[in-house]
Amino acid sequence: MDASTAVQAPTVKLLINGQLVESKTTQWRNVVNPATQEVLARVPFATPDEVNAAVANAKEAFKTWRKTPIGTRARIFLKLQQLIRENMKELAALLTAEQGKTLPDAEGDVFRGLEVVEHAAAIGNLQLGELANNVASGVDTYTVMQPLGVCAGITPFNFPAMIPLWMFPMAIATGNTFVLKPSEQDPMVTMRLCELALEAGIPPGVLNVVHGGEDVVNAICDHPDIKAISFVGSTKVGTHVYNRASLAGKRVQCMMGAKNHAIVLPDANKEQSINAIVGASFGAAGQRCMAISVVLLVGEAQKWIPDFVAKAKALKISAGSTPGTDVGPVISCAARERVEGLIERGIADGAVIELDGRKPNVPGFEKGNFVGPTIFSGVKPGMSVYDQEIFGPVLCIAGADDLEQAIEFINANPNGNGTAIFTQNGAAARMFQEDIDVGQVGINLPVPVPVPLFSFTGSRASKLGDLGPYGKQVVLFYTQTKTVTARWFDDSTLHHGVNTTISL
Numbered sequence: 368m369d370a371s372t373a374v375q376a377p378t379v380k381l382l383i384n385g386q387l388v389e390s391k392t393t394q395w396r397n398v399v400n401p402a403t404q405e406v407l408a409r410v411p412f413a414t415p416d417e418v419n420a421a422v423a424n425a426k427e428a429f430k431t432w433r434k435t436p437i438g439t440r441a442r443i444f445l446k447l448q449q450l451i452r453e454n455m456k457e458l459a460a461l462l463t464a465e466q467g468k469t470l471p472d473a474e475g476d477v478f479r480g481l482e483v484v485e486h487a488a489a490i491g492n493l494q495l496g497e498l499a500n501n502v503a504s505g506v507d508t509y510t511v512m513q514p515l516g517v518c519a520g521i522t523p524f525n526f527p528a529m530i531p532l533w534m535f536p537m538a539i540a541t542g543n544t545f546v547l548k549p550s551e552q553d554p555m556v557t558m559r560l561c562e563l564a565l566e567a568g569i570p571p572g573v574l575n576v577v578h579g580g581e582d583v584v585n586a587i588c589d590h591p592d593i594k595a596i597s598f599v600g601s602t603k604v605g606t607h608v609y610n611r612a613s614l615a616g617k618r619v620q621c622m623m624g625a626k627n628h629a630i631v632l633p634d635a636n637k638e639q640s641i642n643a644i645v646g647a648s649f650g651a652a653g654q655r656c657m658a659i660s661v662v663l664l665v666g667e668a669q670k671w672i673p674d675f676v677a678k679a680k681a682l683k684i685s686a687g688s689t690p691g692t693d694v695g696p697v698i699s700c701a702a703r704e705r706v707e708g709l710i711e712r713g714i715a716d717g718a719v720i721e722l723d724g725r726k727p728n729v730p731g732f733e734k735g736n737f738v739g740p741t742i743f744s745g746v747k748p749g750m751s752v753y754d755q756e757i758f759g760p761v762l763c764i765a766g767a768d769d770l771e772q773a774i775e776f777i778n779a780n781p782n783g784n785g786t787a788i789f790t791q792n793g794a795a796a797r798m799f800q801e802d803i804d805v806g807q808v809g810i811n812l813p814v815p816v817p818v819p820l821f822s823f824t825g826s827r828a829s830k831l832g833d834l835g836p837y838g839k840q841v842v843l844f845y846t847q848t849k850t851v852t853a854r855w856f857d858d859s860t861l862h863h864g865v866n867t868t869i870s871l
């Protein structure tokens with residue numbers, strides 16, 4: 368924390384009861400441009416009183432918001448999607464400045480969130496109950512999907528637009544009120560989106576934002592007035608959040624870490640497959656939860672390693688704001704040091720370094736947190752570069768004799784976030800789809816993040832909780848199903864006397 372740098376940089380505000388307010392905390396952190404180390408802003412670590420105030424306002428606002436007509440709720444998100452489109456360039460520039468990814472990729476980050484806002488605008492078709500007529504004589508049963516109350520979201524640094532937009536639009540559209548805790552590493556674009564949400568008509572108290580780290584997250588997990596938490600971030604923190612908040616009686620969903628493998632069969636279209644995998648490995652400097660970080664080359668495809676290296680070598684490393692950049696900086700100096708340390712351990716563990724991206728020369732951005740594309744071959748389980756989620760531009764290559772062996776290899780990894788197969792053989796692709804134990808499966812597609820008609824998911828260590836964020840599943844996550852069984856007496860349904868048996 369950088370209390371001493373209480374200087375000129377603007378402060379990031381809290382959002383409480385519809386007002387952007389200055390925190391009274393004494394703990395602040397700098398928000399830093401990872402390409403230049405320029406301090407862009409200072410973000411507060413909210414006090415317990417501020418967290419309580421956010422939750423209390425959300426609780427109060429819920430009393431009226433839960434009964435607000437569907438059309439009114441939906442129209443706010445229609446307006447918000449328009450505002451996001453109108454401000455796309457500004458949002459992307461802010462995102463690139465604080466997060467580091469390239470401007471086109473930042474627009475993609477905003478756009479994938481925008482799709483969820485559009486989906487929230489269709490809430491009238493999503494939050495529908497069921498009715499069974501005449502379940503007994505003169506009796507109907509129907510369900511209503513009611514909002515839970517105050518819900519909370521905790522988000523990671525790597526998609527500071529998309530992931531907050533996975534959360535608050537669907538929670539609020541279903542009639543809940545919300546407290547968001549953005550990543551303290553890049554909260555500025557998230558705040559700008561929240562300002563646009565206010566402009567779109569979200570009433571005071573319905574959307575609140577508190578900033579901070581561990582203490583604020585723990586306060587959210589423990590708060591008795593918060594009913595549900597959606598978390599996206601690392602497996603370590605997500606597991607902690609899941610356990611702590613579940614113990615406090617909350618509904619929790621945690622989307623967590625990854626080690627995403629791609630299988631390349633020798634019949635794959637070579638050029639297309641290598642382009643796709645190199646883009647998915649090194650795009651966003653490898654800091655996507657769906658980045659391909661391991662490639663299993665099957666049979667003859669093992670001869671393609673030099674082609675991967677040639678493609679990766681040709682990528683342009685620079686600041687995300689520089690036109691034509693392919694690979695921007697990683698989020699922080701600490702992240703750069705961690706990635707470099709893992710590369711060192713990979714070499715020490717006996718993996719073959721085919722391309723070493725450490726300490727690249729990036730003219731004009733000498734202070735940036737850059738790591739260039741790095742490729743290891745001969746990677747095996749037990750090596751740190753395989754066992755850990757590197758979350759940087761490092762691709763591990765291993766070989767497999769056949770598809771069955773490759774599937775077994777992937778299923779033995781603890782993570783199950785995303786995976787992909789490259790082949791022209793439909794039967795092989797179908798076998799992969801059936802037997803792989805991973806949430807998001809791509810066929811000739813490296814980053815199969817589902818659009819909001821579906822829901823993001825995850826298997827094994829990559830996810831805790833049974834329902835996913837956004838899409839159909841999140842409507843169930845953010846609502847409580849109430850089942851009503853009703854009889855209206857008329858002459859034909861009148862019963863006589865007391866009935867003590869279980870029947871309708």
Ligand code: NAD
Nearest residue numbers: 522523524549550580581584600601604622623624625656
């Ligand atoms: P992180 O777990 O460090 O942080 C996530 C959130 O938890 C942040 O808001 C942070 O402030 C908070 N936090 C950090 N340390 C904490 C602690 N000790 N106690 C309580 N709260 C704490 O994750 P990150 O580094 O911001 O993001 C990268 C991770 O997120 C990667 O592991 C990536 O795979 C994962 N991720 C997963 C998905 C998915 O959908 N599965 C999507 C994006 C990112």
